[in-house]
Amino acid sequence: MSLETNVEAATAAAGAARAPRTISSEIAVELVNVNKWYGEFHVLRDVNLRVRRGERIVVCGPSGSGKSTMIRCVNRLEEHQKGQIVVDGIELTNDLKKIDEVRREVGMVFQHFNLFPHLTILENCTLAPIWVRKMPKKEAEEVAMHFLKRVRIPEQANKYPGQLSGGQQQRVAIARSLCMNPKVMLFDEPTSALDPEMIKEVLDVMVGLANEGMTMICVTHEMAFARQVADRVIFMDAGQIVEQNEPETFFRNPQHERTKLFLSQILH
Amino acid sequence: MSLETNVEAATAAAGAARAPRTISSEIAVELVNVNKWYGEFHVLRDVNLRVRRGERIVVCGPSGSGKSTMIRCVNRLEEHQKGQIVVDGIELTNDLKKIDEVRREVGMVFQHFNLFPHLTILENCTLAPIWVRKMPKKEAEEVAMHFLKRVRIPEQANKYPGQLSGGQQQRVAIARSLCMNPKVMLFDEPTSALDPEMIKEVLDVMVGLANEGMTMICVTHEMAFARQVADRVIFMDAGQIVEQNEPETFFRNPQHERTKLFLSQILH
Amino acid sequence: AATLADVKARGTLRCGVNTGLPGFGSQNDKGEWQGLDVDYCKAVAAAVFGDATKVQYVPLSAVQRFPALQNGEVDLLARNTTWTLSRDTALGLDFAGVNYYDGQGFMVKKELNVTSALQLSGATVCVQSGTTTELNLADYFRANNMQFNPVVIEAQNDVNAAYDSGRCDVLTTDQSGLYASRLEMSKPDDNVVLPEIISKEPLAPAVRQGDSQWFDVVKWTHFALLNAEELGITQANVQEMTKSPNPEIQRMLGAGSTFGQDMGLSNDWVVKIVSAVGNYGEIFERNVGSATPLGIARGQNALWTKGGLQYAPPIR
Amino acid sequence: MTVDIQPLRQGRSGTSWLTNPDVRGVVIQVLLVAALAAFGWWIVHNTVENLRAAKIASGFNFLNTRAGFDISQKPIEFTPDSSYGHAIVVGIVNTLIIAVSGIVMATILGFLVGIGRLSQNFLIRGLSTVYVEIFRNIPPLLVIIFWYNGVLSVLAAPRNLQPSPIGVYLTNRGLQTPAILFQPGAWATLAALVVGIVAVFVLARLNRRRQMATGERRPLLWPALGLVVGLPLLTFLATGLPATLELPAATRFNLVGGFQIKPEFLAMFLALSIYTGAFIAEIVRAGIMSVSRGQTEAAAALGLRRGQLLRLVIVPQAFRVIIPPLTSQYLNLTKNSSLGLAVGYAELVAIGSTVLNQSGQSVEVVAIWMCVYLGISLLTSIGMNAFNARMALKER
């Protein structure tokens, strides 16, 4: 089932798609020679990546290639063992304080939403602002409602996650991250657990976000989305970045054998 | 995704489709002014239906319109509260003996197969003949093998349901019902839990059965199947039979507004 | 209700005995029951069947004994049970004569240098639950204005073990029991029995109330044992004694009398009893007397003729 | 409509009541109830007959009779002159004492060990696992007797003890600690303590409200300590130390004075809390594990600290899973407290059995036992069901 049409429509609706934008030369996220092992298994091998502020990166690659691991290293859900990761000028080390700082600036959206089932939608969204950003409750709620409107489900604010559909839940998860006002957003296959109709709802929201200039690193296999939104597409295999390019070039003219094979399987 | 081609092929394979047949004037199933409530909710409203021996009826309608409820009333999986249901000359009342008699004559195939997972395929098929029809085991096994051949999976006889694919399981469910040598077969969306490739297997079997003159009442949204096999298509909405007609007429020229709307959604 | 008939029909006497009180009711290494109370079971069985082995012993804890009798689980309770008014009336028992005159006493460790029970204020006392001992203990300390800490345990073995391990300073039970318990201590000689006897504890076999025939059988078995001793009939000479010219002995041993038949037994019932277990004196000496480890003197349990309290109505 | 209508053919009619499930249901139920009633009547009849034959007075009048025995642990006034009924009440209170203290201890132990089983630290994990696996698989009675006969009763006797500088003694008569005896002026200290505790609650609320309003958070721990400990202490000093410490002293037989915990209680307390703690640990572990990793990750990704993450995300979710089985463990502990009989701890069943034996009223005493325990169980499960209904997750 192809979603291209959906996304195209959405992109069109959100304004002139792929309009020339100025990407600041400031660097938001930088990975230098990052290596990671799970026991003896070498998952990330000399990964180098520099993401500038406002850049929108799509990461793809076969299953098990280390995509999730890489972006989870960026907010230190996983520890890397060699190399440097610098986020918003802060280098990630064992220092808990720095980790906290980084996590405050980086939002993350998971494949399985991971909403807190015991809290209402509104509480899900205000939890971190209140406790981490030390925002007054009133204000946090206003912010939350703002972002819930943004993802188009303000009317669900007082329901519990279990009462929403998958697409709605994923949009809440995005709103929850946005409430922390993050400088970078990470998405780990945000649509792969959803039914086709719901994928559209979520992609719409992501396209909108991209068009507003949010720095994004997005693991996804929605190639339509990559084509429409990404500044750069990164292809990973066996723990390394095999190829990266602008989407146009990447899809039209892949260089590496591995990329060609992958694209031939995924596009039909 | 259209299945029309599949069914057409299957029908062709099973012999001359829609060859003129004689439908006996004897009545197999009759519903007279049947009403049913779930608590306060009126699910079936004055349903009248007369199915003659050898007739093949397809029931369709939007979700929640009472299709399942109606055919489940026919073998008393649900109790109706008003009106008469007469199956093979036996009126369904509270009398357990009559219910038993009716169930012996009516086979039913469910959306989720409902095979018995702790019994082999063969045991699934011989259980009722042995215990309800008091057939000697030998004979019951012969009958079962006959019908398993009929649904084209005799080689699976000694496996357990869990080891078969959905389509195979549904075919076993059909064979299991046939082993009781029923006069009427009821199907409740037999293909809606199946993957597209498997739908064909099951429809093939059903088409074959229909061509042999089995009396069938079939809830399904496979319009192709209805077109090819049904003697009459019944459209239900909100607990009533809104329209019924021969498939040709029904699809080409629906009368009722509700039917038109429904058909416009389902056929594309 | 007709216990005698039931017992005869069943072929065995069910007799409730102690779970283990040396000298009164306990099992030896071979699993045979012996003791003064056990001999009473045998005596009754001998009277009923002429066979002292037709007894099924039911070991009972203090808590179990009365329900067991009330329920008919045992026909006779021969388990060092104190005869009290409330038991006789409220519990629905009938006591068939005192087979051992006892009294409650105290045992302490020698090292405490206690010589009188009146010095025991503040002591921790081990006592078996559900006994008259438990009640007398409370009464005695109250009467003498003393304090004590009770440690109440259900089985006598555990009571003894608790005392021996030092959980309590004082062990209290019937004096006969104290002597028996002392044997069970790791160092028997380190313990002394204090001189005070704080209660009357007439121990008596009991039957259910309301079956006078059976009550008579048990009661007169007891009296027969006493009368036998009084008349000098022993296990050894009982056969000869049947030929005795003494009319009293003749009456008793069944020659020319129908006392046995009147009770529902055979006329030579006393002969059977005495040849099975001997007379009361023999039973006493065999189980608890001075030649046994318990070494209890006859004292109050001597016949009335010898200055004791044991007195039996005549058989005539 | 293409189908011609024929007259309805009447089905074979005439129903037999034998095959009508409604009638059948009624018949079966009536028969069952009748059979049970007959059975019940038979039992009652036999019981009455038997009691009459045994000449046992029935009824609950015996509860007013003088008990005549003494009880070792008397949380409420009791003398041998008190009635049987009073003795039973003492037993109930003792049951509640052991149940409540056991529950508190078992909960603490269970939570510690349960969390320990999930520790990153291999040794802690191993130790916790060994504890759980040992004590889950041993009968509670054996654990009780082990503490009582195997450990506490082989401790030294109190008379030969060296005086201890802090006045705490553990002997085969139990645990003896100094007791604080308050003198009349002490009420001020007590009042200060109450005031301090109330003040801490108020402060916590204020802090919370403030945080919600302004986002600012204030420390609670130090002011709270000051209020709860400092305030009473100051009052105590200011009123001129109106209390004395009573040290246990050795007498001829026992240690006298101070605060005494009997070995029977100690054995029950240790055994029940250790035994039940093992089960609670498993429940806690399962509860925490039931919260998916994703929840932790999401919370961490939002920047919540480890403490906040536990308090705001993990614990509330784990609790839903933990509470129902935890309750049944509490009930089990309460029921297991009836094993006090085996070591002479004067709880309901132990005292009841003495009463039963002294009075011969077995039916009545057993009935009292059953009613008390059933009452506890029933109240608890009613409360729990209400709580569960409130806690249930809302789903679609």
Place this chain on the structure above:
Amino acid sequence: MEEQVAGYVADQPKLPQPPPARERGLAALARRNLFATPFDAALTIVASLLILFILWHVVDWALIRAVFVGEDRTACLPAEGQEAGACWAFVRARFAQFMYGQYPVDERWRIDLTVVLLAVLGLGLAIPRVPMKRLNAVLLFAVFPFVALVLLTGGRFEIGGTALVLFFAVAAGATLFVASGHIGFRWHDPLIRAASLLTLVALVTWIVSYAGNFDRVIVLNQRFDTASLVGFLASLLAIGLTVAASLRNPELRGGTASLLLPLVILLGLLAFLTADLGLEPVRTNFWGGLMLTLVVALTGIAASFPLGILLALGRRSKMPAVKLLCIIFIEFWRGVPLITVLFMAQFMLPLFLPSGVTIDQLLRALVGISLFSAAYMAEVIRGGLQAIPKGQYEGADSLGLRYWQKMRMIILPQALKLVIPGIVNTFIGLFKDTSLVSIIGLADFLGTVRRGFSDPTWLTEQTAASGLVFAALLYWVFCFSMSRYSIFMERRLDTGHKR
């Protein structure tokens, strides 16, 4: 470092490298598991000290200073100025008693034989790979109990007329049941009707004869009373009529032989129970030790199982009275402590029976324990029933299976399989609970061990601890292996139900 900018293509694949040294080997393992944070390190130190402390004391007490051989307490007394270790000599001296209780020494082979039989059959059933489960189950559940009963008690039961009526009535019922499974069977055949009626009559006379007092008659060397004699003859007639009906009906004739099976089995059973097999009778008050514990636990579980199934079905019944009664029954037993149940069995059960009828003390405890665990079992089984999807009921209904057929062939086999772990856990609980029978005076394993403590020949400070540790070890081995087995089954069943 290579510049990875837009337009980057890797030239050669990077080969996997081994992780840096500090991430590998024991050191890394220790760092991650023991010293990850300073707090962790502190915990590790404390824990290892604690472990060393405990281990040292345990080894010291249980092995180094322990006494393994000796004739009496003197062996276990510590030397002057030293602490005593465990007194295993006590356990060794009393080992046989711990196992067999007071059971006569010459007859103990009977216990051994029973245990061997049980182990063979039980393991055969418990190990999934062993074939012939059905035969095994029949042997274990239908044959073994009687063999064990006769072996342990010595047999030679006296079965009165009243009990005989019950046996024969059940046999008549079974005959009818077997017949009803045959083709061509008709309930409304007059002979069958008469047979059913006679069976009912027999059951009624059983009750009447049990409750009332009638004249005694001796028939066939058995003591009957008038009521039970009527019942006995009625049952025999019922069996005869059923056979006659089957012979008269040509469709049925083939299976006539199988109709006599219940009667034959019954006669065999009666012969076996009453025959003098040359075994010395051993009364239950001589039973004790581990053997008694096993008897109580196994009988408890076996009796509570069918009762639990009935209660669980009853609790899910649509009939309000049945449901309510089952709920009351279950909640009552689950709400009271076992020990009060045992007291009730001990003191009150005899009161409930007509005067003169007495039940063996062990049997009374068994009744109490069975009812108690039946309530727990019912809840476990109910859990299994609830886990069966509605479709299974509907599938069975649509095929025309009757209620009991549906339950027996479709629902229960699946539900019970699902709850095997729960059943094993109930059994573990029951096994542990058997220790409570020592409180009402039965000499079970723990009770026997405890009785040893007051034996003056072995009275030392360490006797109790040693005996209890030994008892704990034995209980632990039993319970732990069963709990492992339940986990094993859980895993197995888990995979079995995947699709």
